[in-house]
Amino acid sequence: MGRVADPLRAMGAQVEGNYAPLAMQGGNLRGIEHSTAVASAQVKAAILLAALQAEGPTTIHEPGPSRDHSERMLRALGIDVRSEGHHITLTPSGKPLPPTHLTLPGDFSSAGFLIGAALVVPGSQITVEGVGLNPTRTGLLDAVQAMGAQVTLRNAREVAGEPIGDLTVTYSPLQAIEIKGDWVVRMIDEFPIFAVIASRANGRTVVREAEELRLKESDRISVLAGELRKMGIEIEEFPDGFAITGPQAIHPAQVDSHGDHRLAMSLAIAGMLANGQTEVQNAQAVHESFPTFVSLFSRLGARLHGN
Numbered sequence: 227m228g229r230v231a232d233p234l235r236a237m238g239a240q241v242e243g244n245y246a247p248l249a250m251q252g253g254n255l256r257g258i259e260h261s262t263a264v265a266s267a268q269v270k271a272a273i274l275l276a277a278l279q280a281e282g283p284t285t286i287h288e289p290g291p292s293r294d295h296s297e298r299m300l301r302a303l304g305i306d307v308r309s310e311g312h313h314i315t316l317t318p319s320g321k322p323l324p325p326t327h328l329t330l331p332g333d334f335s336s337a338g339f340l341i342g343a344a345l346v347v348p349g350s351q352i353t354v355e356g357v358g359l360n361p362t363r364t365g366l367l368d369a370v371q372a373m374g375a376q377v378t379l380r381n382a383r384e385v386a387g388e389p390i391g392d393l394t395v396t397y398s399p400l401q402a403i404e405i406k407g408d409w410v411v412r413m414i415d416e417f418p419i420f421a422v423i424a425s426r427a428n429g430r431t432v433v434r435e436a437e438e439l440r441l442k443e444s445d446r447i448s449v450l451a452g453e454l455r456k457m458g459i460e461i462e463e464f465p466d467g468f469a470i471t472g473p474q475a476i477h478p479a480q481v482d483s484h485g486d487h488r489l490a491m492s493l494a495i496a497g498m499l500a501n502g503q504t505e506v507q508n509a510q511a512v513h514e515s516f517p518t519f520v521s522l523f524s525r526l527g528a529r530l531h532g533n
Contacts (some may be wrong), residue, residue, distance in 0.1 A: 230272045233260045237276055237284075257282035257318075264438055265312070265411050267293035267362075274300065274307070274316050283317040290408045293362045298387040302326065331358030331390040335415045335488070336516045338366050342419040343495050343523070344395040345375055346426045352526070353394045355381075360388055365405075365413025366420060367393075373400040373427055402429030402472065410436045418450055418492035424470040425459050426499070433467035443511075444486040453481045453489065457496055457504070478502030487514040494519075498528055506532075 228244035235241055236258050242249040257280045262269055265288045274296050277284035290312060297307045297314060303326055306317040337357045344350040359367075359382070371377055375398045382391040400423065405413070410433070413420065417439055424431035439446040447468055451461045458477035462469040478500040483490030490509045497504030509532050512519045520530045 229262070229264075229266070230269055233258065233269070233273050234276055236260065237273075237280055239276065252279070255280040257284040259285045259287070261287040262289070265290040265292040266438075267296070270314065271296040274314070277316045278305070278318050278323070280318060283315055285313060285315045288312040288314075290411055291362055292411055293360070295360065295362075295388070298360075299328070302328065302386050329385045331360075331385060331388050332356045333515070334358050334360070334363045334366075337393070338416045338419050339491050339495060339516070339519070341366070341370065341377075341393065341395050342423050342492075343498065343526075343528075345370060345398055345400065345423055346495070347498055348397055351394065351396045353392055355392045356390055357393055358388055359391050362412055365409050365411070366416035368409070369403060369405060369413060369420065370400070370423065372403050373423075374398055375400060400427035402427045402431040404432045404434070405436070406432075406434040406467075410438070414438055415442075415488060417446060418486075418488045419495065421450055421454060421459075421461070421468065421470060422492050422496045422499075425454070425472050425474045425476065425496075427472045430469055430471040432469045434464065435466055437466040439467075442486070442488075444484040444489060446486070446489065449484050449486065450489060450492075453484075453493055454496070456481050457493075457500060459496075476500045478504045480505045480507065482507045483509055483511050485511050487511040487516065491516060491519055494523075494530060 231241040231244055237255045238253055240251040255276055270286055273286055300307045303323050308315045334357055337354045340352055340354050344352040376396040378394040380392045451463045454461050456479040459474050476496055476499045481493045483506055485508055490506055490511045493506045520532050523530050
């Protein structure tokens with residue numbers, strides 16, 4: 227947690243420790259100019275929220291684009307937040323935040339599992355309604371379209387500064403691609419399901435410059451590779467990514483989510499492609515972000531059982 231705690235300390239907050247649990251105390255905060263080593267919406271949001279109560283403006287310099295939901299929300303509340311390239315400046319108003327009504331778009335990361343399942347399960351077609359299409363989040367959508375996926379957008383609109391729409395996705399033959407650079411940031415949470423998709427694509431799919439994956443709820447490079455190998459998927463691991471050559475057969479197995487919600491759901495979808503029963507241990511992690519995952523996929527025809 228040091229990369230969150232350090233800028234907060236620079237603003238005048240008292241933060242004890244660099245690993246959770248942390249002990250912290252606020253106080254007279256001051257605006258700072260801070261450069262992040264990795265483009266991270268979580269770090270940026272922490273600094274912006276602290277900057278609301280700071281004296282003077284705060285500027286954040288990022289090495290690349292990161293999700294901008296916080297900036298859009300704060301602007302909707304009337305806060306002076308300006309973005310220029312990869313630089314964001316917040317100037318506090320000194321007034322309490324006004325009450326407001328916000329409509330939250332459907333979470334694209336959760337929609338990614340529906341998109342992925344539709345693409346790899348033969349004969350599938352699904353429409354996901356009201357899904358958020360913020361361009362800082364839709365790297366997976368761009369990736370599967372580059373692979374040849376049949377995706378149709380309808381009813382595109384904007385709600386509270388956030389673009390949303392309805393996506394219809396149809397099972398498609400896919401071709402391998404390479405993902406790196408800013409593209410990685412725009413799909414950083416979708417790589418577990420992307421790996422499953424890549425296992426069904428023709429050719430060698432490569433992901434590089436994604437070392438941030440090692441700092442998620444699990445090490446989403448080594449843990450992902452280890453669990454997929456249990457299902458017979460050959461995956462080459464790099465310090466900053468992985469490569470998968472497809473299409474590959476997927477075999478039933480007993481696998482473990484390692485407490486990672488996105489890994490649990492991705493392994494469950496991989497199990498849909500296996501000829502036999504796959505058991506995902508520690509699958510209760512899905513409740514962290516998608517508590518209706520089992521019931522929703524069961525309604526769609528998947529043979530899933532669990533809590």
